[in-house]
Structure formats: C-alpha cells, structure tokens
Amino acid sequence: MRFCGSFIIFICILVIFCCGFWGVEGSRWTYVAQSAPIGRTIIVDQSGNGDYTKIQPAINSVPSGNTEWIRIIVRPGTYREKVTITPDKPYIILEGQNRSTTIISGESAGDIVQSATFSTFADNFIAKWIAFENTYNYKNTRTEIKKAVAALIAGDKSAFYHCGFYGVQDTLWDCSGRHFFYDCRIQGAVDFIFGAGQSLYEESYIIVEAEGILGPGYVTAQGRENPNDESGFVFKSCYLRGNGKVYLGRAWRPYSRVLFYDSDLSNVVVPEGWDAWEYNSSVATISFSEHACRGEGSDMSRRVAWQKKLNDSELTELTSLSFIDRGTWLQQQP
Template sequence: MNLRTLFFLISLFVIQMVNSQLIDKNWVRLAATKDENFLKSPEARRIAENVLSYQKNNGGWEKNVPMHKVLSDDEVQKLLRSKNDFTVTTIDNDATTQEMRFLANVARFQPDERYRTAFLKGIDYLLKAQYENGGWPQFYPIQSNYSSHITYNDDAMVNVLFLWQELLEKRQSFPISIPAETFPEIQKSFYKGIDIILKTQYRQNGKLTVWCAQHDEFSLFPAKARAYELPSLSGKESATLVLFLMSLKNPSPEVIRSVESAVNWFKINKITGFKEVRIDGDKKWVKDLNAIPIWARFSDLETNEPFFCDRDGIRKKSYSEIGFERRNGYAWFTDAPSQVLEKYGAWKMENVKTLPDKNLYTVSKDGTGDFDNIQQAIDHCKSFPEERITIFIKNGIYEEKVKLHQWNTNLKILGESKEKTIIRFGDYFAKMDKARNSTFFTPTFLVEGNDAILENLTIENSAGEVGQAITLSIVANRTAIVNCRLLGNQDTLFLDQEAKILIKDSYIEGTTDFIFGGATAFFENCEIHSKKNSFITAPSTPKGSGFGFVFTNCRLTASEGLNEVYLGRPWRNFAQSVFINSDFGNHISPKGWDNWNKKEAEKTTFFGEFGNTGKGADLSGRVSWSKKLSEKEALKFTKKNVLKDELRKNWYKMADQK
C-alpha cells in the first residue's frame, strides 16, 4: 500500500468519524457554530445542501428539523415535492433564522450563489411576515389559531431582530452580499420591531413591568397560547427582550425606561431560597437557602404571583397541584433574568444619566420630556423637599394609577390644559376584591403627601357604573385642586378626615355620594354635576369639627330628566355640608337632604344653606332638621375660617400662585 492510498484511507476514516459525531450533535448548536475547520469541511457543505432542500419556496423553513441528518434519495425527493407547503414555515423554535445564519457561516468559507439566493429569500420571507405594527406571528402565512399572536415565546421574534441588527451593523462585511436597496427595508423593519416591544410592555397600575410570551396582534394585550399558557408576565421571554434592548447603541429615553422598569420587576419578583430537584423522576420544589435566584415562567398580571396550569387550563398556585406529565414536561421556572441583572450595572453606567434634583420636571407621551410616565416622575422627586417641585404634564391620555406618597410633599402636578391632560384608570370595588374596604383601593389618583397642588388636569375613573369607584382620593393635609375635571360615577371624590382641602374652579361629576369623607373642604366656583337621581355629598365629619364640606359660589347641574337629587346625607352622624351663594338647578329635591334612614342623625348633623339661587334653591319644602342660615351665621363660612391651619395659617393662598 503506497502512501497516497494510506492517506486517502485515513482521511476517509476521519470524515466518517466526524460524520458519526455530527449526526448526534444538536442542530441548534451546529447551526450557530463558528468553528472554521468545520465550516470549511465537505460535511458543512453537505449539511448546507440539506438546508437548501428544506427551504420552502416562500423563503421560510419549518421547525424542529435536524438539518444535519443524512438524507436518503427518497427523502430528498419528498422535500422537493413539498416546496410549496407553506403551512409549516415559521420563526418558532429558532426556525428560519438559524438556517439563514448557517448558510451565511458556510458561505464565508465556501461561497455559493445558491446560499446567497436562499438567504435573500429568507430575508424576503421575514419582511413579509412582519405585521404593520412591528410584531411577527409564530407562523407565516398566518394561521387561524394562537400562532397569529405577536410571538415572543421561545425568543421567536427577538431572533429575527438580532439577525437584522447584525446585518445592519456588518452590512458589506457580512458573508452574504445583500443588495443596497434591501437595507432600508431591514432598517424600517428593525425599528418597527423595537417600537412594538415598547408598546407591548405591560403596565400594571400604570407602571411598566415586563412582557407576556405572546400578545394579541390587534389589542397588544397579553394573550393565551396553549391551554396551559395563559396570559401572564413571563420571566424567560422577558429576559431576552431586555437583553436585546440593552444591546441597542445610543438607546432612546423610551428604551432606557423600558429596561429600567423591567430590571426593577426582575429584582422585586425573583424567587430565592428554593429550587427544583428531581426525585425518582419527578420534579419537586424544595427549600435551599443557597439556591440561585429563579423566576416563574408565568406570573399573574396584577399580583405578580407565580401560577401553574395543566392541560385543562385551570390555574394552580403550585406545580404540585398539576399532573405528572405537565409538571415534568414543561419548564416552569427560569434563571434567564440573572444574565440581565449581571449586565445591567455596566449598561446603566454607560447609558443612564441620572437626572439632577431640580424644581421642574416634564412628563410627555412623545418622549420629549424627562419622563413619559407620571408615576415615574413622582417617584424620582426628592423626598420632603423644602421648596415646591412642579411636575408639568403635557397633553395626552395617561392610562395609569398615580400616587403621591407621604414623602412626596410640596408637589405641584400641573397639566398643560384641563381638557387635554387626562389621567385615566378603571379600578372599582368588585375588581379590587379587598373585602369590605375595597373602595379605598380604587382611586385613579391618590394624594398622601401634604401641601400638594393639582391644576389643569382631567382625572377620570373609567370603570363606568359598576358601584364604588374613586377618581381622586385625598388623605393629606393642605391640598389644593384648581381648574380640574373629576370624572366618575359613585364615590368620585374621597376627602379624608382631619385634612384641609381647597377645590376651586373645577368640575366634579358623579352619581351617588360622589363627594364623601370626613375632611374640611372648601369648594369655590365649582360645577357639581349629578348624573342620576341620588345624593351629592356623604360627609363623615368627625364629632367636634368646626366645618365639613362648604360650597360657595358653585353651580349645581344635572343630566337631562333628573328631578330628585339630594344635597347630601350623613355617612356618619356628625356630618356637615353647607351650600352658600350657589346656583341650584331644578333637579334638586324640594326636601334637600336625606337622613340615610338614621333618625338619630337628624339631631347631630349640620346641613345648611344660605343665599342660594335657582329653581332648586327654594327652602319652603326642606326637611325640618336642616339649617336655614342667617346672614350672620353664613359669615362664619369664609375661606379663611374654614381652611385656617395652625402650622400654615394662609396656606390656601398657594393655589393662587402661578
């Protein structure tokens, strides 16, 4: 045997050994390999032939196909006959993008025009598959099932965006030559993809959190997939989305806010002190104080609590409650967010410029302000500032719950215009499910910090007529509401006891008890609009208080057809409401007041009137226990007397300061 023959036999043996090893390798890993020796080999070229055979005529590939397996002649012919089977083309489970990457990697060392043609067909497929809003469905052409949703599941959509990112960065240095006119299309697709990621990030009570594995392609809300994949917040898919956003150069303020919000969610909702183990082939959940942090695959959209599901689609609190097959056949936990948290520090140092403390911040929906979210602006403010801080909100509809915490004192929330700066949310009693006190969890806007001013705003509880649903809740002292619109139904405005509150030049609407609570409040030049025959005020004034609710120079209006609206009724027995020099429509009941079926309250309440005008102001039919104030008695109810405060005697004048 000569040396040439020996070398040939040795080479053949090595190739056979390589082949036998590759056949057993995982195709996903092989598709992404950068091993130069392999990519130059005849074996890589053989696999590339398979990849070409599997590509459909629309440019896509099907999923879960081991492209590296040796194909028989019959299998190749079958593939050729199925070139127009477009029902299987997808981006799920790494399909299409991984085949394109493999062809590009091989083409770097073994150029072939067929690889370029296939790659460009793949680009065309991905561009056509994208929705106009920027998302991608799981399968394209679109199928009439859950796969039509915008699909973050198993990183399907992000894989496309990472590919686009690489093409845009490398351009002419990419191993596949791409026509110059294609790059603007890829760039447009890339930015649309970023935009839909930002738009689908879930807001929980107005705060950005993370994402669901799939979102409805029309409403953009979290959506259901398989029976055990319910709408939820996903730890796994959200981690990859954040890593993608963190990879962007010169990130926009919106991208930065998105990343920071998601990172905050990951920090709050990590699970520590527990881990998964397999005991006799079955997953168990055990305590381990040294376990690495993990996150749930599915977390509740409102409470963030992990949940689990079997094929019956019924939520469970632990996976010990679901069957063996689903418990062990699905990844219910992930450590993927750990990678985000590891990289976050360096990313923040490079990209996030901390806003200095200042006295004016701007909130804008279009990204031109310091923040695009009101609560983020409030949370950024210095605690207990000595000088007033103003948050200026540009026109727009802000769908969020807003809270001025106790430490957010001396804040002014100033809208650009009363009609067009709208803060809206829709919580209500039954939705909150907090037992008998659920009402107080419903406010769209909650003020706990003293010395606040709210001006030029529309604040709305959009729940509709569903029972108790607070629009604005004030549980702080020395609060001024100026030139605002408070929209709601039952319990629109809650004013807590022991507080002094000024409400002027504002519109307040509601149905039943829509101004209620125990505070001392002075209403000046306001329109009080009743939407049904019911009760305007329901004071719970504490015993011994000098004043309750005082309305001066106000207008009482109503929806058409109303004729039995009462000025008030006592929520508690020492209730106080007084109307002075106000205009009453004919919707006001001749009786004026109601005792709430509490006869004893007639002796302790103080419901009074003086100098009012209009068809509803006739006192002749009033209940005997209400008060017809004299001019001298009415002089007691001045703004200065009602709102005086020992700490800051003329604090209410701040509402007139521009």
C-alpha cells in the same frame, strides 16, 4: 415736611413689596404673604419629549422628605395609569395644560382605596389644569354601579385649580385635611363628593349624571364624627347642573356638615333636599344648610324640617377663606 412724608410712604411701600402685599377677601382686607419659590421642574410627555413618559415615575423621582416645591408639568394626553403620592413626598405641583386634554384615567371598582385612579397622602400639594377620572361605571349598566374613586385626597393643605373629577359613584374622596377647590368640575351620581375633609369649593361646577339610576342620587356624603370635628364641605358660588334627581347630601356620620352658599341649584335637586340616611333618630346633630341660593332647585319650602339655619356668625366662619386657611398656608403656596 413733604419730603419726610414721601420718604415714609416709600419705606411703607418697600416693606410691603419685600414681605408680601395686601389683598381682598370678600369685603375684608387680608395680608397675603409672598408665594414660595419653585425649586425645579420635571416634564412628563407621552411622546418622549420630556423627562418621563408617565406620571408615576416622575413622582417617584421626588426625594423622600422633600422640602422644596417641585413642579411636574404634564403635557396633553390621556395617561392610563394609577398615580399615588405617598406621605413622604410633600410640596408637589401637578400641572396639566387643560382639564379636557390632560387626563389621568383609570378603570377600577370595588374597594374604595384600591379603586382610586389618583391618590395623594402628602401635605402641601397643588394640582392645576388636569382631570382625574374613573371610567369603570361608564361601561356598566347604571343598575350595577360600583364604588369607583377617581381621586382620593388625604393630605393636608391641598389645593386644586381648574381641575376635573369624573366618575359615577364615589368620584371624589375628600378624605381628610384642609382642601381648596377653585373652578373645578366634579361629576357623578351617588355620593360623588364624600369623606371627612375640611374643604371649600368655590366657583365650581357640580355635574349630576343620575339619569337611569335606581332612585335619586346624592351629591355629598360628609363624614364629620363629633361636634369638635372641624371638617365640613362648603360650596360657595357654585353651580349644580345635570340630569336625573339628587339629594344635596346624606349623612355619612352623625355630625355630617355641608353648606351650599350663594350657589345656583338647578331642578335636579329633590324637594326634600337632604337625607339623614342612618341617623333619622338623631337629626339634631346633622348640619345641612343652604343660604342665599338661587335657581329652580333652591326652593326650600319642602325641605326636611331638620335642615339647619345658620346665624350670621356661623355663615361668616364657614364661608370665609379662614375656614380652611388658618396660618395662611394657601396664600403662601406658589
């Protein structure tokens, strides 16, 4: 009997290792599938000791309709170029060495699409240890800031690990699709995380650089259009730091949805917390929420009266990985 029991245990372990493994998500056990293999690796090196000296040609080399994960390793340096990943080039991993030493840098403003330093429209994209910046507003007085996008993210199933996003206005256009940001650093002053993405930001630093602008800035401008729209920005276990004053968000669309959960908010947050912008007559449809936050900026005693209080079920739905990861696409990435 002991042999039979040991044999059964052996078979169970073998099945788990062949098919995947069990992992922990919060307090729940979840199945994590074995990650996908990487087909090939491309090296970008400014010094010429790689396959390419710029990033865009390396991306162009990925075949249209690509079906295997391709890793593009970007060696340290500031790459002054606009980079675009078109919809026909999925399964790309863009990997730097460190977000402080591997930087894609642009200087353009005005049109939010054309100004973007980095744009990805393809599904199944990963970025690691790399920074995206738009320096346009750094060289202008803060009373003349313009829309200047550092990164435009419009593909579905996109993940960013240890990345940086630096700008002043409209830094990160979290445009559409399901996105995951882990241990990222996002900097700006006005609407610097905006769009209609369905996104989870976890253990990330949100850095406000609003000192000197006219009036308070805004961290988010979320664009949820209707009650059936699944988009929303969730900040989980994040840190809000910086200078000047900001609202946590303003409603870019009538059903705008943002949640700050278990996050540390500094005194940069204005007491009211949130702004309805053009939707003062219909604040009931806006879902701006805070739960279990701490820090000087977490005092909700003077928040707008229409801030939404979520129930336990709603909180679980929004803060679980399943908010963005139905189908476990995230765990199956390399």
